[in-house]
Amino acid sequence: MPSKSALVALLICSTMAAPLRAETPLTLEIGFSQKALKELASLSEMVTVSAFFFGEPAQGATIEPDEEGLIFLGLEEHVIWPVPQKVLLGANLGSMPLTQVVSPQVNVNVYSARFGAEDNLLDCALVDGPVQDLAGKVLPIDCKLIGE
Numbered sequence: 199m200p201s202k203s204a205l206v207a208l209l210i211c212s213t214m215a216a217p218l219r220a221e222t223p224l225t226l227e228i229g230f231s232q233k234a235l236k237e238l239a240s241l242s243e244m245v246t247v248s249a250f251f252f253g254e255p256a257q258g259a260t261i262e263p264d265e266e267g268l269i270f271l272g273l274e275e276h277v278i279w280p281v282p283q284k285v286l287l288g289a290n291l292g293s294m295p296l297t298q299v300v301s302p303q304v305n306v307n308v309y310s311a312r313f314g315a316e317d318n319l320l321d322c323a324l325v326d327g328p329v330q331d332l333a334g335k336v337l338p339i340d341c342k343l344i345g346e
Contacts (some may be wrong), residue, residue, distance in 0.1 A: 223288040224249075224332050226325065228308060230280055231342040234320060238280040241314030245341070249274040249287045249306045251329070253299025261298045269298050277311050284336070288329065302329045308339050319343055 226247065230238070238245070251271040255261070261269045271294040274287055287306065296302055306325035309318045322341035325332065 223286045223291070224304065224306075224325070224329070225336045226285045226287065226306065226308075226339050227282075227336050228278070228285060228322075228339045228341065229282045231340075231346060233346055234341055234343045235280060237319060237343055238310065238314075241319075243280065243314035243319065244311040245278050245280045245308060245320070246311045247276045247278060247285050247287070247306065247308050249304055251288075251291065251294060251302055251304050253296075253302050256298055256300050259298045261295060269295075271295065271299065271302060280341075288333070291329065303327065304329050304332065306337075306339070308341060321346070 228245070228247070237243075250273055252268045253271060254267065255263050255269050259269060263269050272290065274290070276285055276287075278285065288304070291302065294302070304325065304327070308320065308322040310320050312318065320341045321344045323339045325337050325339060
């Protein structure tokens with residue numbers, strides 16, 4: 199657990215951080231193969247979209263990096279129906295302690311939600327990289343059944 203002084207420093211740094219511009223949220227365009235659509239529908243299975251925000255520590259960062267040397271900024275998850283659709287991510291980036299990292303990064307994974315099947319059924323493209331490079335673009339994520 200972080201010390202009280204570290205939490206106070208984090209609060210001060212996060213309130214001083216400049217808010218990210220309106221175009222910062224990421225737009226994912228999620229698509230599914232016909233086989234995946236049929237299988238997920240037959241199981242009443244849903245899909246999880248999970249975004250992990252992180253970054254390398256900035257000079258003077260007060261948040262302790264993890265064992266990989268990265269600072270965790272936040273996690274965003276959406277559970278959606280398996281139909282082709284756009285999903286917006288990163289609406290709360292401006293409230294994350296962005297001054298603690300050199301550049302915010304995101305790693306997005308999409309997988310079956312495991313409501314209708316015990317194991318993940320999907321093989322989906324990944325999105326991974328600096329938020330500033332990915333923002334303002336429509337990022338395709340195509341999903342198919344594992345082994346398809």
